Amino acid sequence: MNDRLVQSQIEELERKLRAYERLIETLPFPFTFADYESGIAIEKKRGDIRPHLRTIPPSLEKEAKWQWDIDLYHDVPFEKVEAFLTPLLDLVPHHIVFVDDKGIITLCNLQAAIDTGVERDAIIGKHIRELLKLPDELIATLESLEKGEPLYNHEVLDRFYGIVNTRFIYNDDGSIKRVISMFQSLNMMKETEKLAVAGRIAAGIAHEIRNPLTTVRGYLQLLKTELPDRIASLVERLLIPELDRANGIITDFLNIAKPADVKMETFRLHRFLRDDVGVLLQSEALLHSVNVHFDLDEQLDDYEMSGDRRQLLQVFLNLFRNAVEAKVAKTMNVTVSSRKVNHIVQLRFCDDGPGIPPSVIDHVFDPFFSTKETGTGLGLSLSKKIVELHRGTMKVQSDARGTCFLIEFPLCSQPPFLSS
Numbered sequence: 001m002n003d004r005l006v007q008s009q010i011e012e013l014e015r016k017l018r019a020y021e022r023l024i025e026t027l028p029f030p031f032t033f034a035d036y037e038s039g040i041a042i043e044k045k046r047g048d049i050r051p052h053l054r055t056i057p058p059s060l061e062k063e064a065k066w067q068w069d070i071d072l073y074h075d076v077p078f079e080k081v082e083a084f085l086t087p088l089l090d091l092v093p094h095h096i097v098f099v100d101d102k103g104i105i106t107l108c109n110l111q112a113a114i115d116t117g118v119e120r121d122a123i124i125g126k127h128i129r130e131l132l133k134l135p136d137e138l139i140a141t142l143e144s145l146e147k148g149e150p151l152y153n154h155e156v157l158d159r160f161y162g163i164v165n166t167r168f169i170y171n172d173d174g175s176i177k178r179v180i181s182m183f184q185s186l187n188m189m190k191e192t193e194k195l196a197v198a199g200r201i202a203a204g205i206a207h208e209i210r211n212p213l214t215t216v217r218g219y220l221q222l223l224k225t226e227l228p229d230r231i232a233s234l235v236e237r238l239l240i241p242e243l244d245r246a247n248g249i250i251t252d253f254l255n256i257a258k259p260a261d262v263k264m265e266t267f268r269l270h271r272f273l274r275d276d277v278g279v280l281l282q283s284e285a286l287l288h289s290v291n292v293h294f295d296l297d298e299q300l301d302d303y304e305m306s307g308d309r310r311q312l313l314q315v316f317l318n319l320f321r322n323a324v325e326a327k328v329a330k331t332m333n334v335t336v337s338s339r340k341v342n343h344i345v346q347l348r349f350c351d352d353g354p355g356i357p358p359s360v361i362d363h364v365f366d367p368f369f370s371t372k373e374t375g376t377g378l379g380l381s382l383s384k385k386i387v388e389l390h391r392g393t394m395k396v397q398s399d400a401r402g403t404c405f406l407i408e409f410p411l412c413s414q415p416p417f418l419s420s
Contacts, residue, residue, distance in 0.1 A: 024051050028076070031068035036060075046071075078169075078177060082107045090342065095183035101176045103128050103142055110342060114408070115185070117397055140164045141181040148176070162186045210250055217243045263308045269345070270296050273336060276309060277316045281334070284317075288324045288332075295337035300345065305412065311386045316349065318379040319405055323351040326403075343411045350404035361398055 024044065034041045039058030044051040046069075070076065082098060086107060089096045095112035099105055105128055113120035116131055123131050128141055136142050144151045144166040151166045162185040169178040220240055224232040273294065281292045316336070323334060332351055339346040356364060365384045387394040392409040 021050075025049055029068055029070045031066070033067075034065045036062035036064060079106070094185070095181075097128065097131065097141065097181045097183075098178050099128050099141060099145070099181070100178060101145065103136075103145065105131060106178065110344075112183070115395075117395075141166060141179055144181075145176065145179050156183070210247065213243050213247055213250075217247075263310070264306050265309065266304050266306050267309060269303050269305050269338065270301055272309060272312070273338065273347075276313055277336065280313060280317060281320050281336075284320055284324075285334070288327070290320075290324060290327070290332045290334055293333065293335045295335055297337075297339045299340040300338050303340075303345070305345065305409065307390045308386075312390070315383040315386050315407070318383045319349045322379055323349075323353055323403070326353045326356075327351075340411065345409045345411050347407040347409075348404055349407070350402060352402040355400050356396065356398040356403055361396060364396055365394075 024042065027044065030044055030046045030048075032041065032043045034056060036056065036059040039055055041054050041056045042051050043054070086109070089107070090110040092109060093111055095115065096107070096109040097105060097112055098107035105124055105126055108120055108123050108131065110120060112131070113123065116133070118131060128139060129136055132139055140151055140154055140156055141164070148168075150168060151164060154164050154166075156162055156164050162183055164181060164183045166182075167180045168176055169180065171177045217240060220235050220243075224235045227235065273296065278292070278294065284290075285292045320334065323332065332353055335348070335350045337348045337350070339348075365380050384394045387407055390409060392407055394408075395406045397404045397406065
């Protein structure tokens with residue numbers, strides 16, 4: 001009986017020992033393990049299947065030591081490396097895309113996905129042309145892949161304006177494993193230059209036009225009491241309102257061109273959207289045959305953000321008026337939604353209007369650009385400036401089904417909201 005028990009225990013130990021051996025054999029990287037208590041050291045070199053065992057001086061005072069040497073290019077599947085790098089590259093404000101030797105995307109950071117208007121998870125495994133929406137001959141990454149030469153500060157002048165760099169990762173046989181592309185957009189630099197010019201123009205406008213307008217308005221107010229009723233009525237109903245309108249345009253332009261004062265306060269985001277934005281839009285909607293809907297992410301119900309309520313309210317009012325001015329005869333539907341996407345608070349203002357023509361969509365945020373006869377072209381410019389003053393970004397997407405303005409703010413880590 002005891003012999004059978006001993007034999008069973010021996011077989012069990014042999015199975016465990018063989019399992020440990022297989023584990024060590026399958027480890028893809030070299031290592032050294034020194035167990036001073038047992039006086040045995042295990043070493044596995046790169047390329048070896050079986051480890052080497054040797055004796056070392058035993059000691060009960062020394063702790064076991066474990067050392068390894070992992071080569072990310074040889075010892076770890078590169079897909080695992082990309083999965084590890086993705087959340088780190090999501091913090092980079094430039095476009096970073098990895099493709100294989102066929103041009104298939106294996107990694108796309110969050111900034112590239114946001115700026116090109118795609119779902120990041122859905123674009124993985126697709127050809128890079130589906131991300132950039134460009135012909136193959138205009139894609140610098142494919143040019144670099146075809147020539148087998150990396151690009152250094154290559155200037156891109158298509159609908160993406162900026163500088164692209166590419167680097168290669170090779171297989172052991174010298175073939176290309178990955179092409180790493182980083183695109184640095186220069187649009188922000190263009191916007192900065194544009195605003196600098198606008199600032200200088202605004203200063204001239206303020207001095208050369210605003211003061212005379214104020215003088216003319218004052219004299220009209222003074223003289224209208226001495227004019228015939230017909231002329232006084234014309235002054236009151238037409239001339240003075242037109243001067244006020246011109247002065248309002250100058251004020252809006254100045255707000256775009258120079259930094260505005262942001263009066264920061266902390267407020268609950270969804271309460272602001274429902275109570276402040278909701279009440280304002282619903283009252284406006286009744287006048288214009290518009291249905292307003294809210295689709296708010298439960299994850300953000302208790303989220304607090306910091307900002308200037310008055311200015312942010314102006315953004316939504318500008319977007320609503322922009323939608324109403326474009327609406328056709330039918331009733332329009334407007335949806336305000338919120339989503340928590342990774343480290344971003346995403347707000348969408350969408351309508352089902354006629355959409356913005358592709359030929360003009362790249363200019364909708366330009367000061368004084370408007371397709372409407374009565375528009376000043378300053379509402380969207382001012383809205384974008386307000387969002388940027390709140391450390392956010394504002395983009396537009398549009399097709400025949402309607403227009404959607406995407407506003408994104410960085411997600412701030414804050415304690416739970418406790419008071420009502």
